[in-house]
Amino acid sequence: MKKATIILIVMLSLIKVTNAQDSKISGSWLVTKIVVGDKVDEPLIIIDYNTDGSIITQGINVGSWSHNQKEEKMIMSSNMDKDFGGDCMITSLNQKQFNFTKGDQKWFLSRLNxxxxxxxxxxxxxxxxxxxxxxxxxxxxxxxxxxxxxxxxxxxxxxxxxxxxxxxxxxxxxxxxxxxxxxxxxxxxxxxxxxxxxxxxxxxxxxxxxxxxxSEANSQKIERLNFTEAEFFDENGDYKYDGEEGKLPWTDPFDMLMSLVNTKQLEYNFSTLVEGTEVFETKKLTADVTADKDEQSLSIDFIFYGYDRYNLPDDAELPPNRLDFNYYNRLYPLGDNSFRVVGEEKLTTPSGVFDCMVIESLGTSEEKYKLWMINDKPGIYAKIIEDKEGRFGHYYIYELNNIIENN
Structure with missing residues (x-):
């Protein structure tokens, strides 16, 4: 009988140690105040005293804890932060409040339900x-x-x-x-x-x-561009869309010049998606148009870097964007990029409804583009989406807002 009693006492002692972290301390607490002398700090940090004995704050495991119920103290240990190491003498502990002293500090915590x-x-x-x-x-x-x-x-x-x-x-x-x-x-x-x-x-x-x-759901539809570079090449690695340029609606540079001869400016709404949300930051960009039929010259400000001549960043300048009658397609942002025609679409923009040819294109730095070329207005885009994934990615939309004619 005596031997059985000793075993029972040992077992109860082990249970008490094992359940130490199941005491009234375990849970999530908000540190509302730390008092040192006449100085009061309100850190408003959250500390989780977990039942496995770990201490977590701001998602970081900063140490361990145990509860000595007999001496009414919490024992913390940390190699990371001295604030989470040492003995804490408990002055108050209930379902809502947990107060203790640690050296010359008085800590005040409120339980989070x-x-x-x-x-x-x-x-x-x-x-x-x-x-x-x-x-x-x-x-x-x-x-x-x-x-x-x-x-x-x-x-x-x-x-x-x-x-x-x-x-x-x-x-x-x-x-x-x-x-x-x-x-x-x-x-x-x-x-x-x-x-x-x-x-x-x-x-x-x-x-x-x-x-x-x-911020309500934006009127802009977020259309992520999910096509890949591999789709532009066949199984032998050869480019599949060499003949696409002939399908484009802007095939005559003289038509482009004459269609813009009375145009003064093109206004676009430039919208940048704030990643992680459905919120867009939007500003207006203005592209000046200079068309001279006598000189047979045409230029359109290239505003598809996200700025125009009226709000140039420091040390930046607009890249040249002039019609080359030998390489007519260099006026718009396909450049030397790989692209393919994916169909036609009637698109509604703030400036009107347009019949457009739709193109998908690959950039040189992992950007992807979707472009709406207005069929009967050579040189004018109705809309452009620029999408780049990854940590340093972005999502831009350029949408035609207004076509301003010369007086």
């Missing part, structure tokens, strides 16, 4: 994609995407640069507040939320106000 957060977020009206601007930097387009149940992505885009940050969002229905946990300027942390309409919210954060405008 993930099911409740998911429900509140879903009812907040914030799920979706929102745009907002910064008066101090109007060139930056900011897109904030709230996903259910609790993750967000902030995309900041400006000419030549794009950055992405993310984190967790928590909407408090009772307080009408929005907590953004992550590295985000101006609206990071706790925001007061004012609903202006179903499509407009005002966030107030430490005196800074930001208006979020809902």
């Amino acid at each position: 993930m099911a409740e957060i998911a429900a509140n977020n879903l009812e907040s009206g914030l799920v979706g994609t929102w745009k907002f601007t910064d008066d101090a930097n109007a060139d930056v387009t900011r897109v904030l995407n709230f996903e259910a149940p609790d993750s967000f992505t902030l995309i900041e885009k400006q000419p030549g640069m794009e950055s992405r940050t993310g984190g967790m969002w928590i909407y408090n229905q009772k307080e009408k507040s929005l907590l953004l946990v992550g590295r985000i300027d101006k609206i990071g942390g706790k925001n007061r939320v004012f609903k202006l309409s179903d499509k407009e919210f005002l966030l107030e954060n430490a005196g800074v106000e930001v208006v979020l405008n809902k």
Whole structure:
């Protein structure tokens, strides 16, 4: 009997150790405050004390933990961050609050009820994609995407640069507040939320106000170009579309010159897809047209790099785009690229409805193009899609907005 009692005690001790990580500590916690002397920091970071003994924050395993219930302390160990190492004397621990002292620091944590957060977020009206601007930097387009149940992505885009940050969002229905946990300027942390309409919210954060405008599904259809380079060659590696140039509608350079002799400018809407969303950043590009039938010369500003002569980037200039009567097709952006004719289509644009020849083309740097050539307006594209996949890819749409004639 005595031997059996000893075995039972040992087994119970092992069970207690094994279940140490199943204590009231395990779960997701928000660090609301750390006090050192008279200094108060509000880091608003999320720490997961997992039942397997790991400590996860911002998706990184930073150490391990155990709970000594007898001495009411949590023991942390970390080779990565000293903040997650050492003994923590527990001063308060219940289903909602977890407070402890660690050296001269006092930590205050609030438990996150993930099911409740998911429900509140879903009812907040914030799920979706929102745009907002910064008066101090109007060139930056900011897109904030709230996903259910609790993750967000902030995309900041400006000419030549794009950055992405993310984190967790928590909407408090009772307080009408929005907590953004992550590295985000101006609206990071706790925001007061004012609903202006179903499509407009005002966030107030430490005196800074930001208006979020809902981005609806864009009228532009996102048509990813899925054809491959291999499709342009046969099984022997020979190019299959040598005769395609004869199918194009712009076969007479003199017709091209005469059709544009009274044209002054071509206006295009240039739309850039903000990757990861269905939101487009759109601006207007203007191509000047110079046609002289006496001199038999024609040039059209090449605006298909995403800028025109009226908003040239520093140290940039428009490439020459003149009609060559010996190589008439060099006026438009097929250049020396491989291309094929895929059919005809009646296309509606802001400038009207046009019968077009549709071409697919391969660029020299893994770009793919789809081009709509207006049959009875040689030299004028109704629409161009430029699609490049990958980490440094992009998706552009050029759509004809207006044809401006000479007075």
